[in-house]
Amino acid sequence: MTTQAMTAGRVPMPGMKVYNLKLGMWVFLLSEVMFFTGLIGSYIILRFAHPEHFANPGEVLNVNLTAINTFLLICSSVTMVKAYAAIQQGDQQGLKKWLLFTILMGASFVGVQVYEYIQLVGEGFVPMAELYAAGEAHGELIGGPLYGATFYTMTGFHGTHVSIGVGCLCFTYWRAAKGEYTADSLGGVEIMGLYWHFVDLVWIILFTIVYLI
Amino acid sequence: MSTIEQEMVHTVEGGHHDHHELPFIRKYIFATDHKMIAKQFMFVSLFFLVIGGLLAAMMRWQLGFPNQPMPGGSILPDAMMAPTPSGAIMLPEFYNSLLTMHGTIMIFFAIMPLLVGLFGNLLIPLQIGAEDMAFPRLNMISFWLAVPAGILMLVSFAVEGGAAGAGWTSYAPLSASGEFTGVYLGQQLWLVSLTTIGFSSLVGAVNYISTVINMRAPGMTWFRMPLSTWALFITAILVLLAIPILAGALIMLLFDQTIGTGFFRPEVGGEPLLWQHLFWFFGHPEVYILILPAMGIASEVISNRARKPIFGYHSMVLALISIGFLGWIVWGHHMFMSGMNPLLGTSFMISTMAIAVPSAIKTFNWMATVWKGDLHLDSPMLYALAFVSMFIIGGLSGIFMASTPVDIYIHDTYFIVAHLHYVLFGGSLFAIFAGITFWYPKMFGRMMNERINKVHFAFTFVLYNLVFWPMHNLGLQGMMRRIYDFTQYEYLVPLQPMNRFISICVFLLVATQALYAFNFFWSMFRGEKAGNNPWDSNTLEWTVPSPPPHGNFPEIPVVYRGPYEYSSPESDTDFLPQTTPPRKPAVQQWIPEPVTPTPEGF
Numbered sequence: 001m002t003t004q005a006m007t008a009g010r011v012p013m014p015g016m017k018v019y020n021l022k023l024g025m026w027v028f029l030l031s032e033v034m035f036f037t038g039l040i041g042s043y044i045i046l047r048f049a050h051p052e053h054f055a056n057p058g059e060v061l062n063v064n065l066t067a068i069n070t071f072l073l074i075c076s077s078v079t080m081v082k083a084y085a086a087i088q089q090g091d092q093q094g095l096k097k098w099l100l101f102t103i104l105m106g107a108s109f110v111g112v113q114v115y116e117y118i119q120l121v122g123e124g125f126v127p128m129a130e131l132y133a134a135g136e137a138h139g140e141l142i143g144g145p146l147y148g149a150t151f152y153t154m155t156g157f158h159g160t161h162v163s164i165g166v167g168c169l170c171f172t173y174w175r176a177a178k179g180e181y182t183a184d185s186l187g188g189v190e191i192m193g194l195y196w197h198f199v200d201l202v203w204i205i206l207f208t209i210v211y212l213i
Numbered sequence: 214m215s216t217i218e219q220e221m222v223h224t225v226e227g228g229h230h231d232h233h234e235l236p237f238i239r240k241y242i243f244a245t246d247h248k249m250i251a252k253q254f255m256f257v258s259l260f261f262l263v264i265g266g267l268l269a270a271m272m273r274w275q276l277g278f279p280n281q282p283m284p285g286g287s288i289l290p291d292a293m294m295a296p297t298p299s300g301a302i303m304l305p306e307f308y309n310s311l312l313t314m315h316g317t318i319m320i321f322f323a324i325m326p327l328l329v330g331l332f333g334n335l336l337i338p339l340q341i342g343a344e345d346m347a348f349p350r351l352n353m354i355s356f357w358l359a360v361p362a363g364i365l366m367l368v369s370f371a372v373e374g375g376a377a378g379a380g381w382t383s384y385a386p387l388s389a390s391g392e393f394t395g396v397y398l399g400q401q402l403w404l405v406s407l408t409t410i411g412f413s414s415l416v417g418a419v420n421y422i423s424t425v426i427n428m429r430a431p432g433m434t435w436f437r438m439p440l441s442t443w444a445l446f447i448t449a450i451l452v453l454l455a456i457p458i459l460a461g462a463l464i465m466l467l468f469d470q471t472i473g474t475g476f477f478r479p480e481v482g483g484e485p486l487l488w489q490h491l492f493w494f495f496g497h498p499e500v501y502i503l504i505l506p507a508m509g510i511a512s513e514v515i516s517n518r519a520r521k522p523i524f525g526y527h528s529m530v531l532a533l534i535s536i537g538f539l540g541w542i543v544w545g546h547h548m549f550m551s552g553m554n555p556l557l558g559t560s561f562m563i564s565t566m567a568i569a570v571p572s573a574i575k576t577f578n579w580m581a582t583v584w585k586g587d588l589h590l591d592s593p594m595l596y597a598l599a600f601v602s603m604f605i606i607g608g609l610s611g612i613f614m615a616s617t618p619v620d621i622y623i624h625d626t627y628f629i630v631a632h633l634h635y636v637l638f639g640g641s642l643f644a645i646f647a648g649i650t651f652w653y654p655k656m657f658g659r660m661m662n663e664r665i666n667k668v669h670f671a672f673t674f675v676l677y678n679l680v681f682w683p684m685h686n687l688g689l690q691g692m693m694r695r696i697y698d699f700t701q702y703e704y705l706v707p708l709q710p711m712n713r714f715i716s717i718c719v720f721l722l723v724a725t726q727a728l729y730a731f732n733f734f735w736s737m738f739r740g741e742k743a744g745n746n747p748w749d750s751n752t753l754e755w756t757v758p759s760p761p762p763h764g765n766f767p768e769i770p771v772v773y774r775g776p777y778e779y780s781s782p783e784s785d786t787d788f789l790p791q792t793t794p795p796r797k798p799a800v801q802q803w804i805p806e807p808v809t810p811t812p813e814g815f
Contacts, residue, residue, distance in 0.1 A: 011431045011432040011771055011772075011773070012431075012432060012434055013431055014429035014430075014431070014432075014433050014434055014435070015426065015427045015428065015429055016426055016427055018427070019427075020347040020348065020423055020427055020428075023347075023423045023426060023427055024347060024348060024351075024419055024420070024423045027418075027419045027422045027423055027453065028419050030453060030454065031415055031418070031419070031453045031454065031456070031457045032457070034453075034454045034455075034457040034458055035457035035458075035460060035461055037457075037458070038457060038458040038460075038461035038462065038491060039461050042461070042465065042476065042487055042491065045484070045487055045490075046476070046483075046484055046487065049484055050482055050484070052482075053482045127468070127472065127474050128472060128473040128474060129473060129474055129475025129478065129481035129482060129483065130473040130475070130481060131473070132475075132481065132482075133475075133480070133481040133482075144482075145474075145475045145481055145482045145483075146475060146476070146482055146483065148474075149465075149468065149474035149475060149476055150476075153464075153465065153468065153474070
């Protein structure tokens with residue numbers, strides 16, 4: 001390569017000071033933002049257009065349980081940061097420990113969400129609008145047809161993202177257990193962290209919009 | 214270092230030093246080389262282009278010869294054709310499937326993968342001086358998601374109830390319940406297939422954006438990038454942000470159909486207009502996804518074949534960016550007739566008309582580039598000039614539709630059909646012909662036969678206009694689009710001869726494409742051998758052998774100048790490759806220390 005020309009300072013070097021994987025993850029997260037924007041936007045439009053098909057969240061949802069779950073997910077973001085900080089210092093044991101905490105909390109979040117779904121369906125909060133339209137024949141239903149559909153779609157897709165994240169975290173843990181990350185080579189942990197924080201951020205927005213407002 | 218990374222480094226270095234043969238399956242099937250993936254996209258989407266053309270021809274039979282037995286129709290199953298003693302007559306349900314699948318296949322499986330999949334993969338790494346994409350494996354996944362999506366789309370013709378029949382826009386509630394169209398599984402396959410190919414495009418877009426931002430060769434600054442790469446970069450951003458909206462809408466519609474939610478179904482409390490908003494919020498950027506790369510290709514070909522620098526390079530780039538931006542705030546102009554506050558309609562009308570400004574800048578720049586140029590009217594140039602002229606007609610008819618009062622009259626008529634084909638066929642497809650012909654030597658090392666291409670161009674250009682120009686008139690006389698049998702309306706019966714004329718021209722137009730197909734395959738083996746740079750072009754892809762080896766460049770090139778320095782006084786020939794160092798050393802400027810992005814562990 002004509003390094004002479006470059007070191008002479010005549011040839012500008014393009015590109016960002018970010019490695020490809022990290023840039024790719026940021027770009028991918030942009031599209032994820034649009035995906036959740038579509039879902040949340042639909043929820044807002046439907047709720048304002050048809051308030052009669054939406055119940056007050058507090059009447060249907062177990063907000064306290066989900067608040068605890070939200071706290072759990074935020075904590076898992078903290079442990080993810082701790083994992084990244086550990087490997088920055090070259091501390092492979094610390095990385096594994098904090099990754100394990102993150103995995104456990106992420107998995108618990110999904111577990112609590114599944115429990116919440118089972119409870120809600122048991123109480124008669126379902127996504128099938130047809131059942132609401134059919135009336136009493138299907139037993140006591142609560143919430144409203146559009147509320148059920150939007151609630152389960154939004155939280156379901158978020159839960160899917162968390163589940164995929166837990167899977168990727170397990171993969172990262174497996175790589176960490178093999179000692180593949182060092183203070184100089186930690187891209188995998190960093191992009192894992194980006195994704196995990198994004199999922200956490202989406203949940204904070206969803207929790208606010210779906211459970212609190 | 215990780216195994217994946219070791220392997221990646223190994224593959225990349227393989228192109229440089231020990232160029233060893235990959236096993237067949239890695240080289241041709243599950244290839245990670247961007248040029249091979251580009252060719253895979255090209256073959257698959259050209260196949261779909263033929264399918265889409267045949268679907269159109271079948272529709273035109275029904276319109277040209279309403280309720281008459283279709284030649285060869287008896288080989289189709291009874292679910293599509295009604296057998297009569299004199300032959301098989303097309304069923305209305307099948308006609309609905311035809312128009313839906315023609316639009317879907319042409320947009321998502323032919324034009325879009327040709328423009329983005331073929332040219333994005335082929336051109337981006339070569340034109341910016343990179344050895345491959347940023348994520349070669351992701352690139353492979355992108356292609357192998359598109360294939361099952363295409364198979365699902367084709368399979369849907371064979372399932373009970375036939376293929377989707379709610380139009381390519383699949384407006385709810387028509388699409389939300391099978392009882393309206395009689396299509397149940399077909400519509401669901403349509404949704405799954407589109408979600409899959411959407412994911413394929415998304416993965417590709419992540420790759421293109423990362424590659425353009427991070428993988429440019431030394432000296433390849435933003436404003437030294439060829440316009441084709443610029444256009445593909447803007448397109449990738451549109452794909453990245455628009456496709457997720459479509460994916461969300463498709464999934465909601467799929468839920469409506471399968472588990473019985475009511476997002477878009479008014480009978481259970483849903484909101485059908487929401488589908489239109491979501492669809493067109495994706496759909497209008499999609500329109501620019503389908504035309505921006507074509508603009509880039511045309512800029513490349515016109516500048517090269519006119520042997521002149523492109524007129525107003527910076528304004529070309531800024532026009533691309535502003536079209537890409539304005540494309541997000543105009544989706545409402547598809548919905549003037551859906552019941553919209555007139556004030557809102559007016560604002561959509563104004564933002565839509567604003568797009569005419571950057572489009573006109575591009576058009577005038579192309580004309581100024583051609584003006585007094587040393588014109589080489591060979592086939593790529595002819596196709597590119599056809600693109601410009603047809604884009605002007607399509608763009609002008611677009612202004613008619615953008616203005617609300619006119620649109621109320623021509624909404625959902627053949628005027629719309631004429632307009633969209635002037636930009637999609639006359640625009641995008643002619644640019645695709647230009648691009649394939651222009652980069653054919655780079656892909657296969659041989660030139661396409663010039664004489665056959667010129668004949669193909671002449672027939673296609675004339676027949677294409679004979680097909681689509683009269684459709685403006687049909688629309689103005691009130692013939693609605695997506696109609697199975699227009700003769701059921703007395704006031705449309707006089708349009709029968711015009712429709713028959715159009716249909717005959719369509720059959721000839723489809724048949725003409727055999728010339729290009731023949732040329733395409735024949736030239737692959739018998740074409741005249743092309744050197745590295747048959748078009749005397751400046752851009753980086755022409756500095757390497759045709760076809761380029763694995764890893765593209767023997768060493769990463771250094772770029773010293775812009776891509777369109779044709780007929781420069783600095784050079785003895787009429788072109789000046791981007792890798793030519795300046796004759797006089799440039800004035801010493803302060804430029805920050807080079808920083809090479811070092812990949813860290815996965």
